[in-house]
Amino acid sequence: MDPNHDFLHLLSATAQGDRLAFADLYRQTAGKLYAISLQMLRRRDLAEEAVQEAFVRIWHNAGDYQHEKGTVLTWMISIVRYRALDMLRATKSRRETGDEGLEEALDEQSPEQELYEQRDRVRIDRCMDRLDEGQRQAIEMAYFRGLTHMEVCDQMETPLGTIKTWIRRGLERLKRCLES
Incomplete structure (x- = not known):
């Protein structure tokens, strides 16, 4: 099934004011x-x-x-990227004008937040290391670098069905690992 066809159908319904279609589009993307956005x-x-505003x-x-x-x-990704870039530009502008409120907010986190994020990163890294090489690479490209499944196919020189299977199975293994 072509995901773009599904997304196009949901977006068309959204344009007509269909809230359920919009909710489904949100859930899927x-x-x-x-x-x-997090990568940026x-x-x-x-x-x-940034995602909410997008x-x-x-x-x-x-x-x-x-x-x-x-x-x-691709259209939706561009909206999120532009919003994230706007936020980064605003930070740079505040830095140049001496208004460092947002910059400080970007740079400062409470010790508890830093500790939780470090723990999360360690747990995710530990679980990622347990994945098969193909699963790990596909998930890193799709979720940490923001590539589409087709871009992952091109990068890994692997068929789309295989990439989707690796990602689905890898995410299932990650979920089990993180829940344990």
Whole structure:
């Protein structure tokens, strides 16, 4: 099944005001958009804010999507990337004008937050190390670097079905590992 066809259907319904279609589109794409935002912003709260604002724009601009310019997911990713870039630019601007409030917020975390993030990273790294090489590479490319499944296929020179299977099975193993 072609995910772009499904996304196009959901986006079209969203453009008509269908909240259930929008919720389904969110459910299917939010994780990937969050991963891209987190990769750029390096803070969970800012990444969540960027994704939330991007989905507000997606809701309001669903009717503006033009399929000739790329897939629905590519369009959505560009919205998230632009929002994250706007946030980074705002940080840089504040730094240059001496208003360091957001910059300090970006740089400072409570010791508890840092400890929890370090623990999470260690647990995730430990579980990632337990995956098969193909699963680990595919998940890193898709979720940590923000590549599409097709881009992962190209990078790994592996068929799409294999990539999807590796990612699905790898995520299942990661979930079991992290829950134990």
